[in-house]
Amino acid sequence: QSVLTQPPSVSGAPGQRVTISCTGSSSNIGAGYDVHWYQQLPGTAPKLLIYGNSNRPSGVPDRFSGSKSGTSASLAITGLQAEDEADYYCQSYDSSLSGWDVFGTGTKVTVL
Amino acid sequence: QLQLQESGPGLVKPSETLSLTCTVSGGSISSSSYYWGWIRQPPGKGLEWIGSIYYSGSTYYNPSLKSRVTISVDTSKNQFSLKLSSVTAADTAVYYCARRIVVVTAGNWFDPWGQGTLVTVSS
Numbered sequence: 001q002s003v004l005t006q007p008p009s010v011s012g013a014p015g016q017r018v019t020i021s022c023t024g025s026s027s028n029i030g031a032g033y034d035v036h037w038y039q040q041l042p043g044t045a046p047k048l049l050i051y052g053n054s055n056r057p058s059g060v061p062d063r064f065s066g067s068k069s070g071t072s073a074s075l076a077i078t079g080l081q082a083e084d085e086a087d088y089y090c091q092s093y094d095s096s097l098s099g100w101d102v103f104g105t106g107t108k109v110t111v112l
Numbered sequence: 113q114l115q116l117q118e119s120g121p122g123l124v125k126p127s128e129t130l131s132l133t134c135t136v137s138g139g140s141i142s143s144s145s146y147y148w149g150w151i152r153q154p155p156g157k158g159l160e161w162i163g164s165i166y167y168s169g170s171t172y173y174n175p176s177l178k179s180r181v182t183i184s185v186d187t188s189k190n191q192f193s194l195k196l197s198s199v200t201a202a203d204t205a206v207y208y209c210a211r212r213i214v215v216v217t218a219g220n221w222f223d224p225w226g227q228g229t230l231v232t233v234s235s
Contacts (some may be wrong), residue, residue, distance in 0.1 A: 004161075025176075033219055034218055034219030035219075036219065036221035037149065038159075046159065046222075047226040048222070048224075051221045055218065072144070089158065091159075092219070093219060097175045098172065099172065100162040100174055100175060101149070101212075101222075103158060103159040103160065103161060105158050106158040106159070
């Protein structure tokens with residue numbers, strides 16, 4: 001039922017840069033609604049990683065960065081570390097029907 | 113530091129009603145800046161937003177679940193609750209509660225989250 005599409009998996013060696021895309025439509029990201037990102041480590045609750053497209057909460061390393069353009073958004077992880085191995089989800093708002101919060105399909109990041 | 117904690121039965125029979133409560137500590141549920149939400153995650157799958165509520169009682173729900181969902185708030189107990197009726201095995205999931213932050217210039221997001229509680233639908 002997700003209206004935001006992410007690649008199922010991405011991988012990279014330690015130190016490399018990986019990016020995760022989040023593709024929406026004209027009723028969510030393309031309508032100007034901001035995108036937010038969450039990191040979910042195995043067996044734990046999701047944790048806010050990026051809010052308002054590109055803002056990092058206090059305590060989030062600057063290795064994580066976000067951007068948005070058109071109907072898509074991206075999360076970049078530079079200097080990949082073993083501890084970054086987790087599931088990542090984007091989230092936005094969709095104005096179709098009566099308006100609702102929507103999550104992406106999720107992306108598993110594997111550190112090789 | 114704001115904390116949220118889900119509570120409720122871990123096992124619910126098919127066709128019955130799932131009931132969960134989220135207790136908020138370290139802050140007031142009556143703050144005008146926030147909504148409060150429920151999100152679920154079936155085993156091995158992604159996140160699904162269920163619905164959100166304002167302290168005044170104003171609610172909005174996922175269209176696909178709207179006919180079965182009721183979210184309520186008890187400001188005197190600093191709690192909000194979820195009821196999902198006519199459950200099936202497809203409703204088996206980890207259920208999370210979270211604070212929904214709303215900022216006009218930056219949208220709305222969920223932070224922090226409770227630790228989550230697994231609810232299994234089975235006879």
